[in-house]
Amino acid sequence: MDQKSKVYIYHTAVKWTEQRKGVISCEGKPDVEVATPPEFKGHEGIWSPEDLFVASANICLMTTFLAVAERAGLAFSAYESAAEGRLELVEGKFQFTTITIRPSITLKSGEDAGKAKELIEKAERNCLISNSMKAAVIVEPVIH
Numbered sequence: 001m002d003q004k005s006k007v008y009i010y011h012t013a014v015k016w017t018e019q020r021k022g023v024i025s026c027e028g029k030p031d032v033e034v035a036t037p038p039e040f041k042g043h044e045g046i047w048s049p050e051d052l053f054v055a056s057a058n059i060c061l062m063t064t065f066l067a068v069a070e071r072a073g074l075a076f077s078a079y080e081s082a083a084e085g086r087l088e089l090v091e092g093k094f095q096f097t098t099i100t101i102r103p104s105i106t107l108k109s110g111e112d113a114g115k116a117k118e119l120i121e122k123a124e125r126n127c128l129i130s131n132s133m134k135a136a137v138i139v140e141p142v143i144h
Helices: 049-072 112-125
Strands: 013-018 022-025 032-037 076-090 095-109 136-139
Touching: 032 076, 049 076, 049 095, 049 112, 095 112, 112 136
Parallel strands: 095 136
Antiparallel strands: 013 022, 022 032, 076 095
């Protein structure tokens, strides 16, 4: 079966614990405490669906970049990124309108910055999470 015809199924579970808190779980992985964010009468210091939504786009860009960079033989010594999601009231409903991801890629000496830029753009086009989102995902890379 070729890649284009494959289907993958992912399972998670959520269990309410108290107040506006719960635990997300997935077989074989550590549980994560989750809660409503403080902006919506929730809790400080606990991962929220909003945090995880923005993080999923950020993580997917990184993992997709790692795959395309490996295939292309790009040598780099560091990858870090920060992401910001803009949540707005649109037609009476909250939704993320944009997610901006700012990856910083440090190349090993002699590597081509242009090649790295092409690869992060390829990762952006092929990130399955951002391709599944309604919000616009903007990538602003810095290559050193």
